[in-house]
Amino acid sequence: MALAGCSDSETQDDASTIIRTTTNIAGAGVVGNNRDTVGLCPALAPLDPTGIEGDTRPVGHAEGISALPADPQRIVVLDAAGLDASCAVGIWERVVGAATIDPDFRGDGDQPLYLGTGLASVPSVGPVGAPDIDAIAALDPDLILGADLLGSNTYDELTTIAPTVFTATGQGWKDTFLQSAAALGRGQAGFEALASFSADAERVGREIDATQTQASVVRFDADSIEVDGPNSFAGQILAEVGVGRPQSQRDAAFSVETDDLSPVEGDIVYVRFAGPDGETFGREVMDGDAWHALGSVTDGRVFAVNDTVWSGSGVVAARAVLDDLSASLNAYVS
Template identity: 25%
Template sequence: MQDKLISAGTIRKALLPASLSLLLAAALLSGCSQDAANEGADNAASAAAAASAQPSAEAAAEPTAAAPAEAAYPLTVTDELGHELTLEAAPQRIFAPYLEDSLAVLGVKPVAQWANNGQGQAYLQDKLAGVPLLDFNSGLPSPEVIMDLQPDLIVLHNANYAENGVYEQYSKIAPVYVFKQAAGDLDSSVTILGELIGKQEAAAEGLAAYHQKVEAAKAELAPLLDGKKALIIRFNARGMFLMGSVYGGFVLADQLGIAKSELVAAENSLELSLELLPQIDADYIFLANDTANSGETFYNELTGSTLWKSIPAVQAGQVFNVDDRYWLGGGVVAYSNVIDDVLELIAP
């Protein structure tokens, strides 16, 4: 059996058509442990959109969604750790490491972008042209480095980033907003970002379009995946791992409604050994080789083993190599790309 390879240039990328309906549903993503600076997740209060009916002279018109109110500055808010911050005007120079995906939905470029070992999030680079890389491989940048960027708003995507005096140091440079876990609830975190920087309408339209895409994909896939299970196997320098409802696994299970393997029914991540292979019960298997973190050795070990070749999904040709750059990422753009991949592979 020959695995199929998906690349960003060969799949459908119908990214986020504009929409006027504001159907914002909470999309909960459980956090999982990942290599040091490569973890991203969101959690914040969810946004609501009010719908209003517009009667006409001849007949009652269909209800239309009310446009979100633009932020008025000065704007004082409280972040998820209880810090109060005031923005005197709409921020123009934003530093929000590992939230570049959400900023892209809003059409905003930050003053610098998160990087690991000199590499930014590859799937976003077409949207981040000209944005300098800031390496997080050895931890958060020093206050001196941040000061040189001259930000007027700093957003930290998880509470860990604010520890060890970082919040206190950064808040002397610019107002700082801290999420507890930013990719845990994308509806909430994208909405909050929109409110902070005066892009509420862009946030609402981007989220509504994404949810419409999810519903359309579910309808297309439902007759093909009834009673089927899917599983993602991730490879990095530490080993092989089965992924549950996290990153690409969140899209498969929680967004598209594809049943999970029993092996990860109650887990977000489970280390995989060759001895576990006979227990794999998935009809579709997606392989995400974390190339930035040297997963090639374990990938070759798995795919070359006799036990692997005896798995029904392997024998049926239903194993696919996928792009780790967004299957292991969290955000509206990443999730939209995963949906495109699934449709291309399962419902071409």
């Protein structure tokens, strides 16, 4: 299934170097394996005209208020939301380093392939959650963008290198995205990107008759099966498109045992894997009798999706999920 990319860019990244050939995993049809990332990140959005004081701009965030460069030139990003936002507002070419978001499926680079080869080749400054302070300092950034989950001690270390913003998480992916866009000096572009996405989500929902389908969303870890609740990133996108959820999946996320997979059932089931170990365990489960007893499996209505995208945060990832739904919600595995 081939999915389309979006707008033009000042620098076209060569997505032809990315090869995604898998079309079936343990009977599940693979969605998004031919995702087109050429021109995905748009041209640089205009700088926000308000709030500038000389060469800086005061920005409130999880750790207080910081004076940031009004138009940052050398950016280090430490979380998925910030990296996604850097693409969405067109400032990605100024990202000089980023925490490794997608360590297991990274191709030739260190960063997620869904953001295109330009960002995929950005050097790593350590994994998400454990940034390499010395590596960050060596890049001489003028802005560091991370999230509150890194904690105050890490924030204090980073501020000795460059002005640092930690976005406040917990209020949904849209709020986090807007905080990131504002820190990059392009909050208005962030609002416009979200408005455009919401309009497209509503349109796609009508086109695919989304309200008639209840979708189950499952993630295989190395030794467990997790079912997404409505507050997960994927759950929020499904709700905005209008896709329903099975009765058992309308509250919080939960785990299921391999000997009772009935809570996984849906009109359609989307599966994703947490790295190679998750895929190995997932294949074992999906080859078993309990899995094949599901009606969605019998009907050919199970699809494997990219874990980084469906576990992501940001409007670029949200659009990728939207494309996946458009391609698969009414499809069958042949």
